[in-house]
Amino acid sequence: MLNGSCLCGGVTFTVSGPVPGPSVCHCSQCRKQSGHLWSSSHVPDADLTITGDSLRWYKSSDLAARGFCGTCGSFLFWRKAGEGHTSFAMGAIDGPSGVTLAKHIFTADKGDYYTIDDGLPQS
Template structure:
């Protein structure tokens, strides 16, 4: 089981499944949301338990997606497409070692000009992932 929190601790969470390999999104919205590019892992909603949810401020960033951040310390924490059965969790909010490594980069055509992507991982102009996520193995 993995756990995490925002910087001030008002929001904490537990994930009751193995974490999927995260992706790094370089789209303009993710860059503005995180201050750089956004690295997150997707977990089934049923595997995520959030404490302090009253401190999450949700911003509807597009017709299909909202983003959650702490209303107290401002930490970027969640990428939430409500119509899907999963939610994205910011890797930086996870406490301790995640046991994962970044798998790929998406929306690289929108990346900032101030950095390069030099890690040799696959790079995509869009999302190459299927519309629904397979159920991860229990932790």
Template sequence: MNKGSCLCGAISFTVAGALPMGSACHCTKCRKHTGHYEAGVDVPRSAVAIEGGEHVTWYHSSEKVRRGFCAICGSSLFFDPVHRDWIGISLGAFDTPTHTKLAMHIFVADKGDYYEIADGVPQNLQ
């Protein structure tokens, strides 16, 4: 069981099972939502339980995707493509060790000019 929460603790979540490898998204929307780039894992919706869901604010950043954050402390937590059977969870929100690694960087063509990606993980322009 993997456990996580927002900064203030109003929202907590559990993910059943091992976490898959994650990705780091450098697109403009993810950078604006998180303040840097977004590193997350995509897990089956059925594996996720959220407590304090009344404190999750959902922002529809596109027709197909909404992003969930804590209405109290502002922590970026979820990337939710509502038409899919999975939900993305920010790796930084986990309280327990994740025992995973990044598999790829995506939308690298949009990355900020103030940092370099030098971790040896594959990079995709889109």
């Protein structure tokens, strides 16, 4: 079981069940919303419990929505319509997560101001 929260504590969540190795997303939407990169893992919706009135969803495309705290702005969740899974921000996990980064995604969209040199798979 993992616990997570936004910066102000207005949104909290718990994750049960196995947590896949997180990815680091380099797409321009994640970079804009997070300020740099966004690392997340994902679980079936049934394994994620979210509480907090300040949670807001921004529909970033016809297919996907991005969940964030309307009070402090923390970017917490990403969800694709009809997929039945929700991605949650690794940076929002409180305490040790027990997982290790697995891969980089959307690296074709990465910014030109950094390099990826940790040897993990890139796509």
